Amino acid sequence: MAATKPPSCSTRLRSPATTAACFLPASLLLFLLLLLLRRPPMGSFPPTIPGGSVSSRRAELYGRMARDLDERGAAFLDGGETSQSLTLSELFDTRDGAVVPMLKAANPPVRANVLYLDPEFASVISKAVKEVFLPYFNQAIWFQNMSIYHFSMFHTSHHLEPIVATEDEIEAEVDAVKRVTDDVCPLKIILDQVVLTSTGVLLGLWQVESGTDPADIRSRLREALPRAPQKQLYDPVMLHTSLARILGHPKLPQEGNAQSLDHVKFFHDLVAQVNSKIRGFQATVKELWFVEEYDVLALALNGKMKVRRLQFGCKEGQGNGKI
Secondary structure, eight states: OOOOOOOOOOOOOOHHHHHHHHTHHHHHHHHHHHHHSSSTTTTSOOOOOOOHHHHHHHHHHHHHHHEEEEEHHOOGGGGBBGGOOOOOHHHHHEEEOOOOEEOOOOEEEEEEEEOOHHHHHHHHHHHHHHHHHHHHHHEEEEEEEEEEEEEEEEEBBBBBBBOOOOHHHHHHHHHHHHHOOOOOEEEEEEEEEEEEETSSEEEEEEEEEEESSSSHHHHHHHHHHTTSSSSSSOTTTTOOOEEEOOHHHHHOTTTTTHHHHOOOHHHHHHHHHHHHHHOOOOOEEEEEEEEEETTTTTHHTTEEEEEEEOOOOOOSSSSSOOO
């Protein structure tokens, strides 16, 4: 059986791609081939999302989160599971009229990269949340410490995929993150809305007006930290702050109202009050924290942790900071 002869540029029937290739110099073809070989495999890093579509993707995501309470109901009133498959009773206790977190050692410690919101801005949000919710919950709510308001970005180790590291390896991770933050520009952000989830977490959801977008920051951190878990915990475009966690039923002026209370409507009304106070609030984010959480959910529960504070290197006015 005769061997099949490979097609050449003299062949009459050619595809458009073959036709184009025939007119390219050999040196250019070699250059393009080398570029393809140098590209990372598909799926190695999350794709950078075009700037124009990021805000709309956030809006869609936030809309789904806002509907969660309607679709699932106030499941937290039944003491359901929360973060890391823990129940509310495993996370909090009430002692001497105060809510106290029940801290547990994280083994191994979680290593998280978070954006930090300065108390200059956090205090305004915290005040509005407490004014609305505290009268109804008192000993049945946990407020996020306003001195550590943060936006979770990227984990180099988390509870779903623990990655043990030596002290030298952790310092190398910090150095890699520092090289990323040197190119990040401050974020000017605006509070899109506050929502309450079916698990009882009150969240502030933000949009970005200028600066380096969180999707770009996460993409660069992925590239800088190749040992990090492939499965991260949050959508690449998400920018959220935990404000409070509701732990039990509301305290109402008249006991008779508790039986007939429409809990979903009641919570929607409270959330609407918070939004009327702070929706559209503007803030600036200028630093990233590399955090080792020695206790489970240390950032949320005031637990033991080690923090490295990394300032953004790009100055305001140098551009929009897109990576």
